[in-house]
Amino acid sequence: MRLKIRNLFLGFLASCFMLTGMSAQASMIGTESLVAQQSRQADLATIDRFMASDQVRAQLETWGVESELAAERVARLSDAELQQLAMNIQAQPAGGDAIAVIGLVFLVLLVLELLGVTNVFTAI
């Protein structure tokens, strides 16, 4: 628990630094920044790759990805991807499948399923 809070705090700190752009910045603008969608608010010049990598790697490890593998995987992420994950990896969708649904959720889903709004049960 204490470790978790510490991690959260460090993560928060890291994102603060990233967002305020205290990292070393290049005055040349790369292609990722050039074509980043406006909506993503990507000011990639301000991303600190080192700090963001560390943060994302730590989270992957917490989620059970083996340490070395996590570092290798993070190294494959682009600046934009890394920035996005560093900011809100918790909220990112993780496509798995649709098997375990219980209780009330099940009932609601069943009704919606019958209404044809969703298709949880036909597409596992």
Added chain:
Amino acid sequence: MIPVRDPRGRRARTLHRFWLLLSAGFALSGCASRPLTQIDPPAASVELVDTPFFAQTEHHCGPAALATVLAAQGLDATPEALAPWVYVPGREGSLQAEMLAAARRFDRVPVRLGSDPQALIGALEQGYPVLVLQNLGLRRWPRWHYAVVIGYDPRERAFILRSGTTRREVLAERRFVASWERADRWAVVLAEPDAIPTATTVQDWLAGAAPFESLGRLAVAEQAYRAAITRWPQSALPWQAISNVDHALGRTAAAERALRRAVELDDQAVVARNNLANLLLARGCVEAAQRQVDTLRQVPPRFATALEQTREKIRLAAASGAADLAADCG
């Protein structure tokens, strides 16, 4: 709207009215998503029947779907081999960013398609199976699922997918689009770096290719950028992109030429002017660099930091008394 094809038609109509009423109730209670785009159905159905199939194991639809689109291009990919790169045990699933990153390991450019279902059909007609993210649950209780769209049947108004443990899933257009809509219409095709799919924009193509540049895989990036120059000769974007590769490889003269071409095509290309100013400054052309940044009337906020730094560098150089010594500063 309901075609009367069989004796059950009347019952179906009554049922349909009942569902409509109920759905209206849900719409009022805020369950409705934004209206779906109408598909202009193609004349003939399209189905990429040769697309391989990998049945997913529990929670492993990510590796399975990714293996499907890779193997469809003849690449040696299996869900088992991909899982260590994309599967996150603690989330019982795979993240979109890592799916794209894994595709790049195979030198494939992951291109995000537009949010129109028509774009999916366009890609299918060109032979690309489409990797999609669906939300099979609700916005509030999401059930994220990766699948591969391999066909569309205009008569049934249904999409055909390789999905989960189902080799050929036929999903009514309305249902599919709704589930796709709840996953923010995420759809990706994997292209070879020198073969740009028809249904894409210069922006989306470059966005798919740019990570190769950021990650230092310059040969792949260059291939993709050169293809973009051929495909969109009037766009300033690919020239700016290629200049970044030239610059990274130390081909500064080529980088400068590409940027000059970019500003010819788009006088207000902010990145081009900014980068050109930096290159000019690096070879002692302070005044010429100043002229480049002065040409810009407006700078979007996301480039403001970089541009401010460029201006600062120019100020410092000017303050130290440097003047344009080179004859060809331009």
